[in-house]
Amino acid sequence: MIPKLDEYKKKWEVNSDASIKPGLEAIKSALHLLDNPHKSLQVVHLAGTNGKGSTLTFIENIALNHGLTVGKFMSPCIVDVHDQIQINGNPISPKEMDGIFATFKKLNISGLLTDFELLTCAAFLHFKNHNVDLVLLEAGMGGREDSTNVITPIVSVIPSISLEHTRFLGNSIESIASHKAGIIKENRPVVIGNLPEEAIEVIEKEAKQNNAPLYRIGSDFQVELSNDGDIYVNENKNIRIDHLHRALLGDHQGNNMALAITAFIEVAQHFQINISDSKVREAIENAKVPGRFEEVLYNVYFDGAHNPDSANKLAQTIKQHFQNEEITFVVGMLADKDIKNVLSILENVSNQFYFVDFSNPRAMNAEEMLNLSNANNKIVLKDPIAFLKTRSMAEGKTIVTGSLYLLAEIRQQLLDNNKM
Numbered sequence: 001m002i003p004k005l006d007e008y009k010k011k012w013e014v015n016s017d018a019s020i021k022p023g024l025e026a027i028k029s030a031l032h033l034l035d036n037p038h039k040s041l042q043v044v045h046l047a048g049t050n051g052k053g054s055t056l057t058f059i060e061n062i063a064l065n066h067g068l069t070v071g072k073f074m075s076p077c078i079v080d081v082h083d084q085i086q087i088n089g090n091p092i093s094p095k096e097m098d099g100i101f102a103t104f105k106k107l108n109i110s111g112l113l114t115d116f117e118l119l120t121c122a123a124f125l126h127f128k129n130h131n132v133d134l135v136l137l138e139a140g141m142g143g144r145e146d147s148t149n150v151i152t153p154i155v156s157v158i159p160s161i162s163l164e165h166t167r168f169l170g171n172s173i174e175s176i177a178s179h180k181a182g183i184i185k186e187n188r189p190v191v192i193g194n195l196p197e198e199a200i201e202v203i204e205k206e207a208k209q210n211n212a213p214l215y216r217i218g219s220d221f222q223v224e225l226s227n228d229g230d231i232y233v234n235e236n237k238n239i240r241i242d243h244l245h246r247a248l249l250g251d252h253q254g255n256n257m258a259l260a261i262t263a264f265i266e267v268a269q270h271f272q273i274n275i276s277d278s279k280v281r282e283a284i285e286n287a288k289v290p291g292r293f294e295e296v297l298y299n300v301y302f303d304g305a306h307n308p309d310s311a312n313k314l315a316q317t318i319k320q321h322f323q324n325e326e327i328t329f330v331v332g333m334l335a336d337k338d339i340k341n342v343l344s345i346l347e348n349v350s351n352q353f354y355f356v357d358f359s360n361p362r363a364m365n366a367e368e369m370l371n372l373s374n375a376n377n378k379i380v381l382k383d384p385i386a387f388l389k390t391r392s393m394a395e396g397k398t399i400v401t402g403s404l405y406l407l408a409e410i411r412q413q414l415l416d417n418n419k420m
Contacts, residue, residue: 003080012101014110016118022145027117033107037128043135043153047143047180050310051159051256056136058260061283071132073123076404078290079412085123116140117147142169144182155266156183159193162309173198181206189213191262223258241277244284250317291407297392304404311345326396332356332406335364343373354381358406
């Protein structure tokens with residue numbers, strides 16, 4: 001369910017399917033009707049289990065600081081459908097979305113696509129209409145059969161790979177890596193993060209088959225983490241940038257930053273831009289992502305840790321930055337996630353859990369989540385907004401985590417309510 005998308009579908013009588021249907025034939029047919037807007041775009045394509053949004057934001061800030069006009073397409077939304085399609089940080093307007101849906105209706109796109117495929121087409125049209133310099137494109141699920149995988153990118157980026165969406169992508173790291181590796185294109189470089197060895201083998205094979213240069217963190221480039229500012233080192237490109245101060249906390253964000261800088265080196269070469277160390281530093285310092293260890297209210301943080309890998313990173317970040325602080329978790333998750341393992345990881349940090357319901361058809365009932373938890377203190381929370389407002393005045397830190405759909409649902413309510 002994508003908030004407010006149905007309003008446009010109903011208004012313009014454009015039908016699409018809410019289900020997930022991997023494969024590219026449908027979207028290729030629709031894009032052909034739309035005169036293939038994606039073929040004129042210059043793209044950085046990102047796929048992976050975790051880290052896509054943060055890496056994308058780092059690249060966006062660096063590109064903007066170097067004078068490029070940047071479109072980005074990401075999921076899920078933070079508030080509603082508009083913020084999934086942005087140019088220079090500005091969400092697509094209702095008027096612009098109306099214009100795109102008018103085009104959909106005129107060209108008989110109705111009934112051909114899933115919701116995500118329809119939104120992908122909308123993003124391509126919007127970026128072409130505004131003649132953006134660079135598009136940052138986040139795969140929705142997997143990669144090889146994801147609707148975004150119809151482009152030929154400047155560079156592909158895969159920050160991480162772990163088990164996810166096993167019903168669609170398979171129940172092994174190798175199978176999931178094969179789907180992610182599908183975004184690698186012939187003679188186009190690919191940048192990868194710290195991946196499991198079995199995933200690296202799959203990626204290396206795909207890169208070799210496509211004659212795609214492969215840049216791997218820790219060997220082809222690296223980041224030296226420091227409280228005085230991180231240092232990015234790429235000896236192959238003879239680039240070293242020091243005093244990188246991140247607003248995005250956690251060692252994993254240092255890795256995402258390094259991936260972003262490496263990807264932008266390829267972008268800069270493509271556009272024949274000279275990289276400015278000072279512009280990179282400023283971009284890194286100002287990069288922030290809603291729902292990524294984000295302090296929404298005083299002492300209240302949002303982080304979309306929705307699988308064991310991201311839960312581990314959240315736990316590490318909490319231990320690193322909130323030593324000796326009392327931690328309270330507010331959790332809501334989708335039923336198809338590895339909820340028991342996520343809770344087990346978070347229970348190593350705290351024994352205080354509040355479970356909440358949220359309006360998504362795939363969400364697990366809060367009472368069911370409570371029954372999966374081994375925490376000593378666990379409660380079903382009926383009014384998270386009122387509770388979080390009180391927590392902002394209490395001692396300790398409160399972490400709202402789990403599904404990004406949960407975060408999207410209550411984040412804006414909380415901010416609006418706090419202004420009153």
